[in-house]
Amino acid sequence: MFSILAKLFHSLNLIILPCYVDSPNLLVRKVKSNKSCIHSNHDRFELVDQFEKDLGRMAASGDVGKLLQVQNGTPANTTYSGVDAVHACNILQQLKALYDEAQLTDIVVEVDHGKRFSCHRNVLAAISPYFRSMFTSGLTESSQREVRLVGVESESMHLVLDYAYTSRVMLSESNVQALFTAASIFQIPALQDQCAQFMISRLDPQNCTGVYMFADAYGHQLLRERSQDYIRKKFLCVAREQEFLQLTKEQLVSILNNDDLNVEKEEHVYESIVRWLEHDSPRREAHLAEVFSQCIRLPLLDDSFLSRIPAPFACALSLSREPAEAKARLNGCSQRLGMTASEMVICFDAAHKHSGKKQTVPCLDTAAGRLFKLCKPPNDLREVGILVSSENDIFIAGGYRPSNSEVSIDHRAESDFWQYEHAGNRWLARSPMLRARIGCRLVHCCGKLYALGGRVYEGDGRNALRSVECYDARDNCWTAVSPMPVAMEFHSAVEYRDRIYILQDEYFFCFDPRKDYWGHLSPMSVPRSQGLVALHKNCIYYIAGICRNHQRTFTMEVYDIEQNTWARKKDLPFDQATSPYIKALLLQGKLHLFVRATQVMVEEHVFRTSRKNSLYQYDDKADAWTKVYETPDRLWDLGRHFECVVAKLYPQCLQKVL
Template sequence: MDPPAAEVLHYSDEEQSSTLLLQLHKLRAESILTDVILCAGRTEIPCHRNVLASSSAYFRAMFCNGFRETRQTKVDMKGVGPVILTSIVDYVYTGLISIGLDNVLHLMQAASMLQFGRLFEACSRFLQSQLRPDNCLSMFRLSDLMNCDSLRKKAKEMAMESFTDVSSSEDLCELSLQELMGYLEDDSLCAQEEEVFETLVAWIRHDPISRRGTISNLFKKVRLRHLHPTYLFQFIANDPLIQSSTLCTEIIESVRRLMFSIGTRSIRDFVVDFKPLWAAPRRCSHDDTLVVVGGRRNNELTSREALVFDEKKQKWQRLTKLPVRLYKASHVALHSILYVLGGLITNTSSSQVSRTVYTLSLKTNQWRTAEPMLEPRFAHQTVSYLHFIFVLGGLGSDRQLTAGVERYNSMFNQWEAVAPMPETVLYPAVATTNQRIYMFGGQDATHDPVRLIQVYHIGRNMWCTMENRTVKNVSAPAVVLDETIYIIGGYTRRVMAYDTEANRFVKCANLKERRMHHAATGLNNKLYVTGGRYVSGHDAIEDTDAFECFDPKTDTWTCKGRLPFKLFDHGCLTLTCVTQNWKKS
């Protein structure tokens, strides 16, 4: 018989390595078995060559590759001060070192030279913990000097995320032209375009003699398409620096012709150099955010709530409430501002038709009043195009249907009447694209559906009408995606895609129920539909808190959750803001 297999114990002494290092540290302290002395000035530190060579590639090369230091009993450590050298040798033997503001730079330099990688990164982490908006630019420069990628990355991130604070720091004015251009052209910069312009102007005025000639190159980094027209044409255009540059004035004039020559000019008509400037996208730090406002809540009170959807957390969060309760007001977004126009004021004992305009910016999360409409109205429709807001139809102060249309010019803060609708309708689906406003269906004064498409040419101030048997909607929203208009429901389950060029409807996937008085918006190339009323299986009209998404590419609907409460006749809009800026208010 074979002898039984011998049992084997694989012993692992976890304390051996640390104990060994501590014993070596004691031997060094007593200069026992030490074979080299590191010198810094008048400071001499006895060490063991094998310990140093095992701790760093620098010392390994020094003592193991036949250099003269292999035979020397004393090695002069040039470039390293006595205190720093003592700290590093202690670190080699104990793994412990104190890093503070008074020594971090010297430690980092020594760790880099002596090739202590983990110590170098520890210094980097310490500096990262000290990052603030007022020092991140100098830290970024330091990271270049130290060739420290981890510090460079964190300093750049802070500069991008806190640019509003960074732009007012003294360090920004000390940047070179190339450094400043690098920040301003970065898609991840968290700043409004107005801030970008003000930053470059402040940088030039810090040293006007040598920097004045840079205005043309810097101005190209401002994404003009995303500036408020009033700021561009009244503030920027009149700035002496801009006026001193022929190229800058040509660019602004190109924008002016594009925005004010509606219907007669296009981007193709302008200077070649201007086209990529106009096409520049919003910065990545600008989020398109879905906002729901107003409406009728749980079929009881008219709601003052304003809600914003947090895409990352998949939750609704509340914004500042509307100042008053407004029944059947209209809602529109322009230049990242939410407008609530008109409506029936229900706060008072006797309802009153309003012509007041309220605005909300996610940047401030505060409601303000804007220039009021020419006429009070409610149950009307509103759309925006370029720097204009158009208000169409609805019910006037006499509670009668009106065909009146008025236009708000955000550039001059003025309202003006334009050509009235050919056919007076209530609750049509309205959308704007390609310099035209399209109005689908609705109902007449006798509550009969109108099978009509009414088209308003913005540049010509003219209407035309087209009869179409496919049009069959009342109280339905319309949304534009990729120049296609989607009409969603309206006392029907149907979703229709309208090709404006071909004057052709294409049927899309149906809604789950017959839906009306709901709201919709476009976000990230998809349609989002919120709330409304629907016809149940018992032909009863009920309110809903549904929150659904339609993907035109797959022609499918998906549930996105629920609104915090049932809601109809509300606004659902897409607002653009600097990432999470509204949370700071």
């Protein structure tokens, strides 16, 4: 018991003084004062919070004296020296007060545009080796009352001083690089690292190349690696940006000469090099052969593509008259990461046959007939909102954690929000939603992600939600937007040309994120909920669902968005007796249905149930569905609430099942 307390006091930087034995309550107050000073460290704060009550009871019982025996086994009557963590906090606060009041300042720092700051030499010297050397070297600056710094912006100096006196820093996209530069000049690595983390959190296809060049110029390893990884991951988008053309030869080679480049064809690498070359041909032509030799994997280029390469570039590639001969000389080169990607059907809320109700996330590669497993959602979350963005990012939001109770009202909604990392086959936590939700719909629109509706179990029972919130990946934060006109939990949602379309029962709404406005559209002819929705060829397909009389229907209607008209199509070719559970998805550019059908067979007067999972493909011209694939029934089954999405996954990053 007391050894644990010793560790606690050590973590608080608090050594027990003899006076605490005579006055136990003083010890309690001391812990409380330390507690108020360590609020920034959540784990330590929680430890003190739990310990505080026990310490009070020990003070009342007179057992506090025994604590003196836990410090390295020293007898209780030994003299001790104390370290007061609050003292450091108070010193910093008082120094900041003196700075704000311009009291006892002994140096004036002048930066660009003549901005002057009165401050304290010892504070500057304490945080910066640059200033320490300036003030203690015995040179002219050490005795001057004023020093002038060239190349330091006034806002950056203000932020550096604020950090020096408070340990806090306020970062924004407009000030972070200038502050990083100032921190580099003043040799403050902790401040540089905070700036780097801020820039990493805001990487996007438009700025990542500039951040990479910035990090390379300053030699910041982490920022350089993360920005380079981002460029490779989003290469096709990044290579179209103007900043990509500003890369040096060495930087370009460092990016392209890597297995993790996310390209489906080596031709994309060739085209990016040619574009980079043509941006500054006179100075870059001499480097072309070197760049080609280090970056282009010749065997991965298609023969017909090679035959069309212009003569100067073909010469730089060292191609002979017969491209096949040149390719034959280079064997054994590895594929890029993007070349291994396969479009797969991912099933959430699937249950493993041999592990009770434990969830698995099977991934079916229909083209190769292979089955893999994706890392399951954290905390075994069920009925989450799921989205695969146009950039192949996978998100899940909300849901509930399974418990021993089978009663739905006991399902506590969660606000968790996660993004899947392909290379690591893991889920990365993002900022949680403002509102906990079960079964919400996620839609990507205008560069942001929207969580719409869902349900919670609160108060008098099950409650559908009207609320809508928007996630901005650049700031990693959610904001509330205008709620839906009515609460919805069995709705469907799709995005088309920067608008979100929501359908349920007799309701059909269109949301314009730029205007934060909800509009009403003509409803479908057969009102129903829990239907399936898919956007295909500029039309919204609404498939199956539950009618108002609680009967299932296999009706399919199509909404022409441009014409603002509904059209009835043939019903789905399924039998109610098979209790099919259906999900709509776009696979290889075509509309498909993933169907779980149950068959009941009688064998020797014994009823046996079997389930078959199949893919049906839609023929637009014939208005007909055809079974094109029957999934392997190996190791997994689907629950009634399963969801399907399609994404490109990397087989080498997944666990193979079949």
